[in-house]
Amino acid sequence: MIAGLYIAGHSALHRVAAGGKILALMVLGTxxxxxxxxxxxxxxxxxxxxxxxxxxxxxxxxxxxxxPMIWLLVLFFAVQLWLNDWQAGLVxxxxxxxxVLFAALVTLTTKTSALLAALERAMGPLRRxxxxxxxxxxxxxxxxxxIPVIAQVASEIRDAQRARGLDKSILALIVPLIIRxxxxxxxxxxxxxxxxxxxx
Amino acid sequence: MNTKDIVYIxxxxxVTAVLGLFPPITLPVGVPVTxxxxxxxxxxxxxxxxxxxxxxxxxxxxxxxxxxxxSGGRGGFGVFFGATGGFIIxxxxxxxxxxFLIEKFWHRLNVVTAAxxxxxxxxxxxxxxxxxxxxxxxxxxxxxxxxGMAPFLIGDGIKxxxxxxxxxxxxxxxxxxxxxx
Amino acid sequence: MITLENVTVQFDQRRVLDAISVTLTERRxxxxxxxxxxxxxxxxxxxxxxxxxxxxxxxxDFDAAKDGRKLRRHVGFVFQNPDNQIVxxxxxxxxxxxxxxxxxxxxxxxxxxxxxxxxYDMTAFRNHPSHLLSGGQKQLLAISGVLVxxxxxxxxxxxxxxxxxxxxxxxxxxxxxLDQTVITVSHDLDLIAGYDRVLVFDRGRIVMDxxxxxxxAHYRGMMA
Numbered sequence: 001m002i003a004g005l006y007i008a009g010h011s012a013l014h015r016v017a018a019g020g021k022i023l024a025l026m027v028l029g030t031x032x033x034x035x036x037x038x039x040x041x042x043x044x045x046x047x048x049x050x051x052x053x054x055x056x057x058x059x060x061x062x063x064x065x066x067x068p069m070i071w072l073l074v075l076f077f078a079v080q081l082w083l084n085d086w087q088a089g090l091v092x093x094x095x096x097x098x099x100v101l102f103a104a105l106v107t108l109t110t111k112t113s114a115l116l117a118a119l120e121r122a123m124g125p126l127r128r129x130x131x132x133x134x135x136x137x138x139x140x141x142x143x144x145x146x147i148p149v150i151a152q153v154a155s156e157i158r159d160a161q162r163a164r165g166l167d168k169s170i171l172a173l174i175v176p177l178i179i180r181x182x183x184x185x186x187x188x189x190x191x192x193x194x195x196x197x198x199x200x
Numbered sequence: 201m202n203t204k205d206i207v208y209i210x211x212x213x214x215v216t217a218v219l220g221l222f223p224p225i226t227l228p229v230g231v232p233v234t235x236x237x238x239x240x241x242x243x244x245x246x247x248x249x250x251x252x253x254x255x256x257x258x259x260x261x262x263x264x265x266x267x268x269x270x271s272g273g274r275g276g277f278g279v280f281f282g283a284t285g286g287f288i289i290x291x292x293x294x295x296x297x298x299x300f301l302i303e304k305f306w307h308r309l310n311v312v313t314a315a316x317x318x319x320x321x322x323x324x325x326x327x328x329x330x331x332x333x334x335x336x337x338x339x340x341x342x343x344x345x346x347x348g349m350a351p352f353l354i355g356d357g358i359k360x361x362x363x364x365x366x367x368x369x370x371x372x373x374x375x376x377x378x379x380x381x
Numbered sequence: 382m383i384t385l386e387n388v389t390v391q392f393d394q395r396r397v398l399d400a401i402s403v404t405l406t407e408r409r410x411x412x413x414x415x416x417x418x419x420x421x422x423x424x425x426x427x428x429x430x431x432x433x434x435x436x437x438x439x440x441x442d443f444d445a446a447k448d449g450r451k452l453r454r455h456v457g458f459v460f461q462n463p464d465n466q467i468v469x470x471x472x473x474x475x476x477x478x479x480x481x482x483x484x485x486x487x488x489x490x491x492x493x494x495x496x497x498x499x500x501y502d503m504t505a506f507r508n509h510p511s512h513l514l515s516g517g518q519k520q521l522l523a524i525s526g527v528l529v530x531x532x533x534x535x536x537x538x539x540x541x542x543x544x545x546x547x548x549x550x551x552x553x554x555x556x557x558x559l560d561q562t563v564i565t566v567s568h569d570l571d572l573i574a575g576y577d578r579v580l581v582f583d584r585g586r587i588v589m590d591x592x593x594x595x596x597x598a599h600y601r602g603m604m605a
Contacts, residue, residue, distance in 0.1 A: 072282070088339060092337065092339055096337065100279075101278075135201065138206055139209055142210030143258060147218060150215060151221060154218060174366050175370070177215075179373050182370070182376070183374075185208055
């Protein structure tokens with residue numbers, strides 16, 4: 001799960017720097033909201049769709065990305081049809097599909113580590129605002145490190161509660177989970193200090 | 201901000217991610233309830249404003265760069281352009297507001313003040329921000345979006361109750377807010 | 382040489398260490414005591430994780446009160462639970478973590494990581510997710526993460542408590558093979574039976590300080 005959604009490949013899009021792709025996504029994300037013409041938006045969506053085979057992804061991968069939003073798109077179209085007209089419905093649907101599918105494409109063609117590294121570089125100028133990129137990068141890594149540990153602790157607590165007949169209660173899970181992981185966090189913080197992490 | 205603060209922030213970002221792994225429960229009225237929005241409530245109520253807000257900001261940034269940490273395995277920049285994107289951004293503000301209020305009430309924190317703090321941040325603030333996105337993306341009015349959210353309040357009530365009890369229990373067992381000031 | 386002079390540690394109303402004075406020069410020092418006897422607090426003083434309420438703690442040329450950061454590089458610390466010590470999600474990244482603070486050139490960082498992985502037969506796990514290692518491998522990774530920093534002293538706080546017998550023996554061999562001065566806190570008395578000196582803690586004081594044969598017999602008598 002924490003491996004991200006990346007699928008290895010050698011296409012042009014795979015080779016573009018992570019920072020460039022994030023920038024393109026921001027431009028596209030803003031751009032489509034400035035366009036209110038459905039034929040233009042349809043053309044944008046076509047370009048995004050064509051990028052999938054060009055990046056080495058088959059229709060199956062495209063379908064996996066698109067499937068979760070199909071019903072949402074149908075719903076939005078219906079709402080627009082009811083409140084306005086079919087053109088307005090198309091604008092909403094095309095806009096959303098173009099952004100979500102392009103965002104998925106960026107994620108599919110970029111390693112998580114490359115995205116995080118780009119992010120760390122992008123944070124360089126924030127140093128002046130008192131943001132320490134080293135601390136932020138430590139925090140990123142710790143989250144990825146903690147997720148499997150917490151999931152493990154949660155399943156241990158669930159087993160213990162089940163043995164006491166409390167398996168239905170999320171509360172019986174949440175409170176011990178938080179207290180146990182806070183204790184763990186204190187130990188981790190000690191270990192980081194003991195390993196002479198230079199926070200300043 | 202010392203090492204402990206960084207670790208706590210990362211911890212609650214990770215807790216929020218793990219809450220996304222629980223399958224949604226469907227209430228009898230047919231509305232799905234996900235556990236994930238408990239994350240911002242717990243982060244704010246247990247870590248306070250600054251660390252709680254930063255924990256959820258960290259979570260949101262990791263989602264933005266493409267980690268599939270949202271419930272249902274969603275992630276990537278695209279989610280912020282979707283109808284529910286505003287709720288996710290709203291979580292950051294919600295965690296901060298909850299933490300701010302909990303800190304204000306810290307020395308007379310009880311079921312009422314804790315539940316009110318969590319409900320104001322986690323429900324009112326989050327919907328106030330989230331509904332802007334819903335209205336813009338679905339192209340309906342802000343009012344229509346707000347009315348449409350009414351059925352979800354049942355699940356939110358349950359989550360506020362859970363977060364309140366957790367907040368008070370952790371305050372007794374492992375207080376983190378008074379320690380920092 | 383480690384020297385403590387009249388060291389007291391007080392948490393609120395509770396006196397955890399009471400006027401400890403001791404000088405340690407041996408290569409292998411064992412520490413035993415019941416839970417809450419002050420032994421963990423004692424070793425945490427030695428690398429600056431804990432500060433003394435009164436008294437002085439010196440390790441070679443470093444004063445724990447003044448040279449905290451240098452002391453931490455000089456004295457490594459291996460915790461009981463490696464899950465809480467491994468910071469990074471990938472094995473090689475975790476080994477690189479402490480090295481970052483030394484500001485070494487990249488090729489030197491890589492060289493040290495390669496050497497360290499080879500030392501405990503972990504080369505194949507270079508890019509492995511750290512949480513998927515076995516318990517014994519995790520403890521060896523935790524030890525490696527400390528060793529790459531090249532400390533002069535290494536403290537082990539109950540390093541074998543969470544391990545099965547086979548992994549316990551692996552860790553015992555790893556500790557035996559270290560050139561550094563080792564200070565081990567342990568409930569596993571066999572682990573320190575061959576050491577040069579053993580301190581027994583009880584209620585914040587050192588109640589016995591002798592060769593292992595004597596000290597451990599005394600401790601067993603206390604616990605009976």
